[in-house]
Amino acid sequence: MIEIRHLNKTFGTGEGAVHALEDISLTVEAGEIFGIIGLSGAGKSTLVRCMNLLERPTDGSLVVDGQEITALGGKELRKARQSISMIFQSFNLLMQRTALNNICFPLELAGWNRADAVARARELLKLVGLEDRENAYPAQLSGGQKQRVAIARALATNPKVLLCDEATSALDPTTTVSILELLKELNRSLGVTVVVITHQMSVIEEICSRVAILDGGVIVEQGRVQDIFSNPQTDIGRKLVYPGGVRIDDLPASRVVRIAFNGGSSYEPLIATLAIDCGVKVNILGADTRNIDGKAFGTMLLGLPEDPNDAARALNYIRSQPNITVEEVPAHD
Incomplete structure (x- = not known):
């Protein structure tokens, strides 16, 4: 589904250049929930933005569903992005639009007529459990409800890939669980491929089948979640898996x-x-x-x-x- 090969992203030039991503290679299978984890500044958000070309890689290859995305531009790229949706930590809803009209927005951009867009938006509101909140504005919704609207909006154009950039970081633990359960259900029922970007290992263990650990713009480990959890191979892997680990030096003799x-x-x-x-x-x-x-x-x-x-x-x-x-x-x- 997603094939990334030797992808690099550099900001700036010369001595001031910042190498945000270096030689990234990974594969996300169709229909799986794949996690990308790292500490702040590891390059996670840059990587996910490269996946839909919100950031264009400096070099390397990005193939989504058999199509080389990095070779596209203009109208072709806009069409390809309809199959790669994204949800954000801060929801990014339009404050002057109701929940219904927020979901209609990408359909309007895609040229849908109003009646069909409204019907699709109502279908999605029901799917995420908010059919009774279609006329509510974002300011009238809780954080979890805002993220459900954002998920519904992301699903409006029937994407094949859903990119989640720290989608639960702004939510309380109970709401986080409900959003993760929703993502798992959407993955099961719709077959949408989900890529989860997070700094929280609890999110990875709850929802993902495989994970890549990013550190300093480099993938240092990747594999099945259970393998990484049982035997992390790097210092950053151990720090993420066992954040409250016991210091041997502090134990009694x-x-x-x-x-x-x-x-x-x-x-x-x-x-x-x-x-x-x-x-x-x-x-x-x-x-x-x-x-x-x-x-x-x-x-x-x-x-x-x-x-x-x-x-x-x-x-x-x-x-x-x-x-x-x-x-x-x-x-x-």
């Missing part, structure tokens, strides 16, 4: 092991079964774990008993469990 959960069931309590099956109690010194579709990912630091026999039984038991890896922390041998 004792025999410590780090266990990693690699996709086993979230509903099998390891520590409790260890105590029941082996009669061994361990100390949880730190943990950063997540439940993704009923599967456990993340890491936990355990302090083993001082008795060497108890510690050996605990280690043997943990190592025998499926989808779990364990390593001793050398500084605490």
Whole structure:
């Protein structure tokens, strides 16, 4: 669906040039929800704006649904953009237009007659659960409602791709969950391909199947969400996956092991079964774990008993469990 190959974006020239994106290559499959994550200044928004040529790449290739977008201009580019819609953190609604007329706006630009545009807008308002708010102005809507209108507007021209640039960053946690559920439902029901740009790993784990980590304008990791969560390979990956990670230097001096959960069931309590099956109690010194579709990912630091026999039984038991890896922390041998 989306093929990006060796894409670069540079602002300015000479000594003052800023290389916002460097040698970006990634593939987004048709019908998937793909995440792009990074800290502030990583180049996320520049990348998503290059995907619909709101920013034209300095060089490189961008193919959407078999069409080389970077080769287009004028009328051809405007037509291609109808299949690549975008929603924004700040909603970008027209304040002087009602919810209904905000959704009609891209249809008017596309040359639809008024009756057909209104019918389509009402259909979309129902789809996003706002059929009773068609005459409300943006100032009369909550943040979540504004984003639902923005999503409906983005869907007006039946796009194949929906780009979401920090679409939930301005929303409270409860509203964020409802918007993510809406995006998942639209992906399922309409088959629209969704690209999610965010700095929040919680958004990635909730909605995406694959993810690319951007740092300093470079993709440093990409793959399945569960693989990145279970074993991030870079410092920035570990910082994003475990933002509240435990500092080993701060732990008490004792025999410590780090266990990693690699996709086993979230509903099998390891520590409790260890105590029941082996009669061994361990100390949880730190943990950063997540439940993704009923599967456990993340890491936990355990302090083993001082008795060497108890510690050996605990280690043997943990190592025998499926989808779990364990390593001793050398500084605490």
